[in-house]
Amino acid sequence: MKAAAKDYASQTLDERAICDLELLSVGGFSPLKSFMGKADYDRVVREQRLADGTLWPLPIVLPVTPGEGVAVGKVLALRDVYGNLLAFLHIEEIYEPDKKAEAEHAYGTLDKKHPSVAYLDRIPNHYATGRLEVVRTPPHYDFVELRRTPRELREHFESLGWSKIVAFQTRNPLHRAHEELTKRAAEQIGGGLLIHPVVGVTKPGDVDHFTRVRCYRALVDNYYDQKSVVLSLLPLAMRMAGPREVLLHAIIRRNYGCTDFIVGRDHAGPGNDSTGKPFYGPYAAQEAMAKYKDEIGMGMVDFKMMVFLPDEDRYSPVDEVPQGVKTANISGTQVRDDYLAKGLQLPEWFSRPAVAEILNETNPPTFRQGLTVWFTGLSGSGKSTVAQALIERLAEYGRNSSFLDGDEIRTHLSKGLGFSKEDRDTNIRRVGYVAGLVAQHGGTTLCSVISPYKAIRDEARKQSKGNFVEVYCSTPIEVCEQRDVKGMYAKARAAVASGKPMGFTGVDDPYEAPENAEVVLDTGKLGVDECVDKIIEKLLALGYILPHGHISA
Numbered sequence: 001m002k003a004a005a006k007d008y009a010s011q012t013l014d015e016r017a018i019c020d021l022e023l024l025s026v027g028g029f030s031p032l033k034s035f036m037g038k039a040d041y042d043r044v045v046r047e048q049r050l051a052d053g054t055l056w057p058l059p060i061v062l063p064v065t066p067g068e069g070v071a072v073g074k075v076l077a078l079r080d081v082y083g084n085l086l087a088f089l090h091i092e093e094i095y096e097p098d099k100k101a102e103a104e105h106a107y108g109t110l111d112k113k114h115p116s117v118a119y120l121d122r123i124p125n126h127y128a129t130g131r132l133e134v135v136r137t138p139p140h141y142d143f144v145e146l147r148r149t150p151r152e153l154r155e156h157f158e159s160l161g162w163s164k165i166v167a168f169q170t171r172n173p174l175h176r177a178h179e180e181l182t183k184r185a186a187e188q189i190g191g192g193l194l195i196h197p198v199v200g201v202t203k204p205g206d207v208d209h210f211t212r213v214r215c216y217r218a219l220v221d222n223y224y225d226q227k228s229v230v231l232s233l234l235p236l237a238m239r240m241a242g243p244r245e246v247l248l249h250a251i252i253r254r255n256y257g258c259t260d261f262i263v264g265r266d267h268a269g270p271g272n273d274s275t276g277k278p279f280y281g282p283y284a285a286q287e288a289m290a291k292y293k294d295e296i297g298m299g300m301v302d303f304k305m306m307v308f309l310p311d312e313d314r315y316s317p318v319d320e321v322p323q324g325v326k327t328a329n330i331s332g333t334q335v336r337d338d339y340l341a342k343g344l345q346l347p348e349w350f351s352r353p354a355v356a357e358i359l360n361e362t363n364p365p366t367f368r369q370g371l372t373v374w375f376t377g378l379s380g381s382g383k384s385t386v387a388q389a390l391i392e393r394l395a396e397y398g399r400n401s402s403f404l405d406g407d408e409i410r411t412h413l414s415k416g417l418g419f420s421k422e423d424r425d426t427n428i429r430r431v432g433y434v435a436g437l438v439a440q441h442g443g444t445t446l447c448s449v450i451s452p453y454k455a456i457r458d459e460a461r462k463q464s465k466g467n468f469v470e471v472y473c474s475t476p477i478e479v480c481e482q483r484d485v486k487g488m489y490a491k492a493r494a495a496v497a498s499g500k501p502m503g504f505t506g507v508d509d510p511y512e513a514p515e516n517a518e519v520v521l522d523t524g525k526l527g528v529d530e531c532v533d534k535i536i537e538k539l540l541a542l543g544y545i546l547p548h549g550h551i552s553a
Helices: 015-026 038-047 099-106 115-122 150-160 176-189 209-223 242-255 284-296 332-342 353-362 383-396 406-411 421-440 454-463 477-482 488-497 528-542
Strands: 008-012 062-064 075-079 085-095 126-134 165-170 192-197 229-231 260-263 299-302 306-309 314-317 371-377 402-405 444-448 468-473 519-521
Touching: 015 062, 015 085, 015 126, 038 085, 038 099, 038 126, 099 115, 150 192, 150 229, 165 176, 165 242, 176 192, 176 260, 176 299, 176 306, 176 314, 192 209, 209 229, 209 353, 242 260, 242 284, 260 284, 284 299, 332 353, 371 383, 371 421, 371 454, 383 402, 383 444, 383 468, 383 528, 402 406, 402 421, 406 421, 421 444, 421 454, 454 468, 468 528, 477 488, 519 528
Parallel strands: 008 075, 165 192, 165 260, 192 229, 260 299, 371 444, 371 468, 402 444, 468 519
Antiparallel strands: 062 126, 075 085, 085 126, 306 314
């Protein structure tokens, strides 16, 4: 029986919890039917088993903050970020987890460079469990026909007459090596192939799932036997937990009707730790799967890294390549930095043209990406003067720009805000938000704002997803005061003398100078053209503009 509106508090779920709720509701996490209680959690963390002894490798939990409405015996409404009601949790237990033990045992490290260890710092210090009453599964409006539930996928396999199915887990675009690997796996088991990419939470910095699914479709539709492959999407929040995560992936694929699972090199690994060493061994996941595959009820198809043999025009597992034979491979970093960032097409031996075209389209080279150039400094330091000159110079290089000036922003975007610390922060957040939106969609914005506080400038940098160049006008305050035609510095000093400070930056309110600005300018010593030259030099070095005469790819 559903609770009346007045009887429950609400909680907005983050991305991980949304994915977990969906897999709990459709049976992807079977035998789990709700978020874990303390007995299950404690044993899973230390022994990879539920309280009843069933193999289960990772915590599936709901972080909460206890309080009025969030207590044992209460009902908690679970909502998405848009306020949609997804489920009710009838709270039966709230407990405090041992986060240190969870990090050490479940993820094998206390290093906060590990995504799941870092996540533990961001969430509340209590977990809740109870009967989960699902109102609706989290809604999706993209690739709807590819989002099959476990039951739908099992029925589809049955309609195809498949009795053996090997699943391929991926969170990256598929290239020729993956294509070869998956085809070999299906041939090895003598059955069908399920390409089952994760479209929930993956590793920070991964290619977005919209782009990846377009790549998967292009590959499946054009380069696989349509009678031997199925593409379906998995709404999983990955923990990047290597040898433990592989077991979760295998259990999920068993629930979706698969009989075998492909496990490659460094499966679900998050890369290197803070010392530069890998969090997990390259074949730790294969070893874990080999140990537990019979208990899970899944066969394993294990593959080493695939490499290209250019002299033979074919791919081969690296451990099958004779000594001395020439090999070729392109790393993910090289794909991003040496090809996509420069607008170069991936070679056909590495990636099918249809896939390469989508990646180039959705990952424009740096000189075609959006950009925020953020001018910060005291009033009168030359920010707006240099920014206006830069607009003309950037147009010369083919990059047209919009200009957000502090005074105009106060007239339009931030009309009504005062000059308190809170209002100043709100003003800069608005500027950063607008500039970030423009940058994310390929536009260029020059922002000229005093922005005296470092933390808010850092927020603005994050809004632009890294396409952000900070220009610090370090002009001494004495020079700024000499240029002050409005007499604001004089008014501020008079106000301080009268005992009624007005909160003017540089006089009675602090300015936190940038420590790592991309460009530093003292306009008291440099002319406008010299300042613009320095900025252009930096933008050329970062690849945001191309040298004159360069023909872009």
